[in-house]
């Protein structure tokens with residue numbers, strides 16, 4: 303959530319930054335309501351001051367014995383005092399309502415892009431930062447798409463998954479299931495070695511949690527909701543893991559907090575009609591190993607670079623060619639101020655495909671979820687900065703392995719670092 307103070311003090315800058323995003327956002331209604339709220343606040347404090355004055359006056363006059371308590375002068379003052387009290391109690395709900403309206407409008411505004419985020423009008427303006435591993439791109443020009451080779455090997459089954467659920471689901475069989483388990487184990491182990499603490503969070507979360515990280519209220523149609531309960535299936539572990547700290551005031555010494563979590567993720571993919579209908583790229587249920595950080599404000603951009611490096615290290619260990627993209631303002635996710643995407647090489651289509659998104663949300667989620675920290679000797683509290691990244695999406699990593707490690711005889715070589723987890727060298 304944006305800071306109302308920042309909107310009031312720098313409306314032009316805030317509006318310009320919002321205009322650089324994809325979508326139309328107008329801060330004028332917030333400014334108008336905020337002005338009304340301030341006027342109301344001013345009126346209320348004037349009335350309160352007058353009410354206090356009357357109380358004092360009546361007390362003094364009666365106490366000094368100068369005026370009869372039943373006198374018309376005292377009665378007039380009392381009447382004025384009572385009228386003020388009635389007005390004040392009428393103003394209170396009005397002010398509450400205004401605050402609630404402002405809060406609701408603020409919840410619908412995305413984060414402001416950082417000064418390090420390239421300006422752009424569409425994803426075409428995203429900036430390639432670097433590529434890695436060209437030497438590992440397979441030379442074989444006849445590589446089958448991962449879904450074809452996976453079905454041929456009997457390790458991916460889409461048809462049966464459609465029968466038991468619907469399209470955009472998969473069942474992994476035998477070595478397919480084992481490969482996925484090995485990948486999850488490998489990714490978690492790497493991240494734990496790099497200082498992240500593992501979490502196994504609830505996969506169903508309440509509305510407050512999704513609001514805290516920014517998926518609600520704007521993107522309700524993208525998540526699956528349980529009909530009878532205030533519970534939603536998580537679209538990413540970022541939601542429950544960040545919300546572990548919702549409403550907390552942490553000690554500065556507790557920061558930075560690094561978490562990693564493997565979870566299934568559930569997405570309705572409402573806006574993706576007809577896209578990526580085959581394979582593991584765009585499913586309603588997919589596994590992901592997530593990285594989440596809570597850090598001090600002054601460290602968050604440096605922490606983003608480190609988080610990105612942690613996600614990259616998985617691709618490097620697996621020897622999967624990839625590139626790093628700095629997302630432009632138009633392609634930035636709702637809660638993020640700066641995002642790097644990692645895109646892995648998929649040889650069957652001769653393209654890089656997104657496999658990880660690493661974002662700095664600065665204080666945007668912390669303000670929504672009310673996550674603060676306190677420094678010893680300093681007055682008050684500050685919002686933490688939150689970051690998250692995929693380290694990595696497991697299904698898309700499997701797709702990349704099934705293609706980049708495909709051998710001319712139709713078998714799949716197991717990446718060296720996974721062999722110990724899988725207990726075999728070939729699938």
Ligand SMILES: Nc1ncnc2c1ncn2[C@@H]1O[C@H](COP(=O)(O)OP(=O)(O)OP(=O)(O)O)[C@@H](O)[C@H]1O
Nearest residue numbers: 569582583584585588656657658659692695697698
């Ligand atoms: N429906 C899905 N099925 C499989 N993997 C997914 C799906 N959606 C996202 N992912 C993976 O999870 C990562 C984090 O999700 P994120 O919200 O950044 O994806 P996204 O930007 O919606 O992806 P895309 O642009 O491909 O739709 C992505 O980088 C991707 O690797």
Ligand SMILES: N[C@@H](CO)C(=O)O
Nearest residue numbers: 538540659690691692
């Ligand atoms: N939580 C982030 C990174 O995985 C996302 O879903 O995009």
